[in-house]
Amino acid sequence: MSEVGSWEPDPPELSEVHRKILGVAIQAIDQPQLGLSAVQQETIRQAARASAESWTNFAQEQSSDAIASWIRALTRAEMVLEGLELGDRSPVIALARLLKRRGDYPDDLTAWVKANTDNRFLPYGSLSDRL
Numbered sequence: 692m693s694e695v696g697s698w699e700p701d702p703p704e705l706s707e708v709h710r711k712i713l714g715v716a717i718q719a720i721d722q723p724q725l726g727l728s729a730v731q732q733e734t735i736r737q738a739a740r741a742s743a744e745s746w747t748n749f750a751q752e753q754s755s756d757a758i759a760s761w762i763r764a765l766t767r768a769e770m771v772l773e774g775l776e777l778g779d780r781s782p783v784i785a786l787a788r789l790l791k792r793r794g795d796y797p798d799d800l801t802a803w804v805k806a807n808t809d810n811r812f813l814p815y816g817s818l819s820d821r822l
Contacts, residue, residue: 705745705746712727712731713735713760713761713764716735716764716768717760723771724772725767735768735775736774739768739769739775739781739782740777743785746782746785747786747789750789751789759790759795759797762783762804763800763807765781765786766803766807766808769783769810769813770809777810778812779817781812781813783804783810784813784814784816787804787814788816800814801814
């Protein structure tokens with residue numbers, strides 16, 4: 692008997708389009724579906740599946756405040772956008788690591804993330820990745 696798999700398209704190259712959508716989500720963080728249209732929601736679903744390296748490179752030139760805002764928006768996105776359960780593959784983890792390396796990780800961010808998610812890997816990733 693053969694196994695039936697599912698095909699998922701490759702994540703898109705992260706671009707200015709994604710920055711703009713994250714900006715909308717940040718401004719509407721407490722709104723249903725983060726104030727995103729159906730097309731924007733699908734764009735974020737696909738982008739969230741990009742590699743940690745892609746997210747780190749994408750965020751490299753951003754201010755630490757902007758990255759902290761992205762962490763909040765992406766944390767909420769997992770909770771309010773259907774079909775966006777990322778576990779230990781969440782871009783929040785890569786972005787949190789970038790802020791830690793910079794020495795700019797906000798003191799209140801971990802508590803905020805934990806209060807706004809049911810993803811047990813946020814914001815630091817799996818224990819085995821940190822060993």
